[in-house]
Amino acid sequence: MAHSAWCPARAQQLKCFMGSLVQGRHPQPGSHSFNHKRWMCAAAPATQEAPAAQQQQKQQKQQHAKGSNKQKGGSDKAITPKSEDYSRWYLDIVREAQLADYGPVRGTMVIRPYGYAIWEGIQRHLDAEFKATGHQNAYFPQLIPLSFLNKEADHVEGFAPELCLVTKAGGKELEEPLVVRPTSETMVNHMFAQWVQSHRDLPLLLNQWGNVHRWEMRTRPFLRTTEFLWQEGHTAHATAEEAEEEARKMIGVYRDFAVNVAGIPVVAGRKSRIESFAGADITYTIEGMMGDRRALQAGTSHNLGTNFAKAFGTTFLDEQGQQQPVHQTSWGLSTRMVGGVIMTHGDDAGLRLPPALAPIQVVIVPITKKDADVESVLSAARKLQATLVAADIRCKLDERLDQSPGFKYNDYEMRGVPVRVEVGPRDVAQSACVTARRDQPGKQGKTFGVSMEAEAFTAHIHELLASIQESLLQEAIAFRDANIVDVSSFDDLKQAVAEGRWARGPWAGNDADEEKVKQETQATLRCFPFDQPADRGTCFYTGSSNAETAIFAKAY
C-alpha cells in the first residue's frame, strides 16, 4: 500500500465533486411528462432546436453570434416572462431546469439532481464555515415524544398547528404520539440536560443536517414545503453574553454566505417580537429582496435565553458551585435558499447561478458542422475541459452530436450555467475559442479569440467567474436599493407597499400596531436592520420619539 493510499480518494473527491453531474446525461427539457395542474401552469412545449448552428458560417464572430441569437426562439416558449406572471415564471424555471418536482403527498417536493447539486453547494460552504467557527455535526432522533413540545409553552403554541404525528408503529397504537420533528430544540434539550453537568462542559456547539416537517397550508417548491432539508445549529453557553454573541455570530455567517456565495444582498437585523421564533428571546434574520420585490426570510438565528433550559432542566454547576440554567441559541438555513437564488438572479431565459454555487460553472459546447471536424474539435474541447478540471473548476463538456449547438446554448442558459465556451473548427485552427457570459446576453458578454493555452485559458475563465459572481451581486444590490423607500408616515408606507417596494422608517409601535399595519397593507415587519441611522427617529405610525428604524414589506 502506497504511503498516501487514502489521499487519492480525498483528492479525487474534490475533483469528482459534481463530477457525475458535470459528465451526466441530462434529458431534453420538457421531454418528461409532468403533473401540470399542480404547478398551476399550462403544459410547456418541448424546447425547439435552434437550426442556426447547422448553417455554414464564414466568420468566427458571425458564426458564434448567430448561434446565440437564435437561441431566444427556443427557451422563451418554455418560460413565462417574469413581467407577465412572476409566480408562473418561478414554477416554469423550477420545472424546466429540473430543479424539483412534486411528491405524491400534498406540499412535498422531490429535489431533482440539478436542484440537489445547488443544495450540496450550499452545504459545502456552510458546513466548512460552521466547522471553522468551532461547531461539530451530530444527529438527533427525528421522532419526538409529544409531551416534549408541551414543556415550552410558546414553542408548542407556535408549532402545534403544523405537526405531523406518528400514532402507530410496529403494528400497534403508541401510548404517546410521536412528533415528526418540525425543529429540534426540545429533543436537543432532553439530551443537553444529560450531557451538561458543569461549566467545563460548556460551550456545547453542535449542528445537525437533516429534514423537518411542517404541515403548511400554502406550499411552493423550495419556498415552503411540508418537508424540507436544512441545518439546525444548537448551542449552550454559561452566560447570556456568550449566547447573544453566538446568535449574532451565526446570523453573520448566514449573511456572509448569502452575500458572498449566493450573491443575495440580504439585510440582516432583528425580528420584532411577534415575528420571532416560538420560544426565542430574540430572533435575528437575513431578508432578501426577490425579483418581484417581496421579502424572503432566508435564515434565522435565535437567542433562546433560558426558556428551553428551564423547561428541560438543562442546568450546570457554575464556578461558584451554583446550579444555573444554560443560555442557548439555535439557527437554521434551509432548501428555501435555493428558491432565493432562483428569485434573486433568474431572468426570462431561465436561471442565472452565481459561480460559487453553480453545479456546472463552465459548459463547453463543441461546434461541428461536418463529420471531418468532429475529431479535432472534440479533442480540443476535451483538452480545455481537462485544463479547467485540473484547476478545480466545475466544467462540463457536452459531446452530444444529436443536439445542435443552438439547442445546447438555450439549454445551459436556462440552467443558469455562468460561462459557455464555444469551440469550432476555425477556433481549433486558430488555437483560440469564444466565451460567453450568462449574465450578459448576446455579443456584449462574448470574448473572441480566447487563447486555448492552459494557463491563459484558466486565467480568463477565473476572471470571468469572479466577474460574474460580483456582477450578479452588484445587480441585485442596485435592484434592492432602488426598491427600498424611506418613509416618514403610514401613508408613505402604504404607497411604497402598494408599489411593491420595501418601506423603511422609524418604528415604535406595539404588537397591536404591527398587526394593524399587516392587516391593512399585508406588509409585515421584516426586521430592525443592524445598520441603523446615527440618530433614532420619530415613529411614522405612533409619532413616538426614539424609534428604531424598521423595514416593512410583503413577504414569502
Added chain:
Amino acid sequence: MAHSAWCPARAQQLKCFMGSLVQGRHPQPGSHSFNHKRWMCAAAPATQEAPAAQQQQKQQKQQHAKGSNKQKGGSDKAITPKSEDYSRWYLDIVREAQLADYGPVRGTMVIRPYGYAIWEGIQRHLDAEFKATGHQNAYFPQLIPLSFLNKEADHVEGFAPELCLVTKAGGKELEEPLVVRPTSETMVNHMFAQWVQSHRDLPLLLNQWGNVHRWEMRTRPFLRTTEFLWQEGHTAHATAEEAEEEARKMIGVYRDFAVNVAGIPVVAGRKSRIESFAGADITYTIEGMMGDRRALQAGTSHNLGTNFAKAFGTTFLDEQGQQQPVHQTSWGLSTRMVGGVIMTHGDDAGLRLPPALAPIQVVIVPITKKDADVESVLSAARKLQATLVAADIRCKLDERLDQSPGFKYNDYEMRGVPVRVEVGPRDVAQSACVTARRDQPGKQGKTFGVSMEAEAFTAHIHELLASIQESLLQEAIAFRDANIVDVSSFDDLKQAVAEGRWARGPWAGNDADEEKVKQETQATLRCFPFDQPADRGTCFYTGSSNAETAIFAKAY
C-alpha cells in the same frame, strides 16, 4: 473581488474538514451522566489520570515509555474486556468514546460528534465513489402513502411489521395514513414512472442520503436502531443485463470501500432467496466477521428486476416502439458500518480507527513538566500541527494544561486515534519527537528521534498511517481466515457454529432446509460468496451434487 474569490472557501473546506472536531473541546470520558440501565451495563467510573508524566524523567525513552505504560491503569477501568462480555465491551466503547447516546424514544440513538465524524468519513468516501460511477444525488419525500407499499406484495409483507405511521397532521386525521419511509423503492417508482418515457431517459442513476425508520424489536446502537442514517441508490435501466451489471458494480463499490477504507475484509456474495430484500429478484451482500465472530451484513445491493416497475407502471418506449418495464436496482449502506468498524478493530483499550476513516488521524500531546517548558514545547507542537494540516492530515493538538500527558494517552487510545506524537522539552532541544501507533501497544509501536523537519516528519507520518491502515486490515483478514471452517457435513456445521465460527460448504438445500438449519443452530445462510471453488461440490445437508458453496454463521 479577487479572480478566485470562491476558491479559498473550497480549499478552506478541505482543511477545515473535521477542523472543529480536531480543535474542539472534548469532555473527560465518563464525566457525563448516562442512562446506564438502557446500555445494559453498570455505571463506569471516570477515567483516572495517569500520574506518570508528572514525574521527572531523565531519558527520552524512559520518559515517553512511562507515560504510555501507566495509561493502561486508566482506560481499563472504563471498558469491559472483550473476552469477559463482548456485548458490554461494545456498549462501553460506544459510551466512553462518546460515539452515540440513547434517544428518548425506544430504539433511537443520538449520534454524538465523534461518531458522526466517522459517518462523515464514510459519506465522503462513498459519495465520491458514487459520483465517479455516474450517479447523482437527489432527495425524495420521506412520507409515503400507505397504498404505495401495498402495490408490491413481497415488499409490503416484508416491511409491514416495522412501519411507523403518520395518521394525524395539521391538527386533522389524515384520510390515508402516511408511512415514515423504511426504504424508498415505492416513492422512487412513483416518480420514475413520471420521469421515464423513452429509452433515451435511461439509465437513471440516482442516490439519496437520508434517514429511515424501522420499528425493530431488539435494538443496539449503530447495529440496529429504530431510525438510522444511510444512503439508498435507485437506478432504472433498459435491459436486465444492465441492471444486473449495476447491482454487481455497486456491491463492488461497497466491498472496495469496506476493505480499503474501513479495513473490514468483507466477504461479498449473493443472498439466499429467503434472506433477500423484500421485492428483489437477487440481493448481493457484503458480510464482515466481527470480533466475536458473528457476521454483520454491512451493505446490500438488489437487482429488483421488473417487480416495482410492473407494480408502478414504470415503463419506457424501447427502440422498437414497444412499452417495456424498466429493470431496476437499489443499494444501501448505513450507520451500521460504524458498528462494523468498532467490532472489527476495537480492542480492550477502546476503539482502533483505520486512518482513512479516523476523524483525528494524529494527535499531538505536548509534555511540559515545568512552566518554563510550556512556551517552547507548545510552539514546537503547533509547528508540527501546521505541517500536518498543510499536508491534509487530520491532526489535533491537545493543548490542555490541566490534564496530564498520561491521561491524554488513555483518552486518545480509547478514541482510536491511529498515531500519537509526543513532544517534550528534550525533544524540542534535540529537534526530534516520538511517535506511537495505536495498533501496536507499548514500546513496540514507538519511534524515537523522529525528525521535526517538515518534509521528513510528514513523510514519517504518511508512512505510519499507511502502515496502520494496512496492518489493521491484515490483522482482520488473518482473524477471519482463522475462523472460517470448511464443512462437509451438517455435524461439521453444527460444530463450527457451536465454536462461534463461520461454516463454509457446498449447499443445495431448499428454503425449508435453510429454515431448519437456522432453527437448529441459529446460524443463517450469510451468502454464496462470489469467490467459489473451481468445481461444484456435494451438498453437506442434502447430499445433492452440483452444490454452490455457501457461508453459514450467526449474525447481527
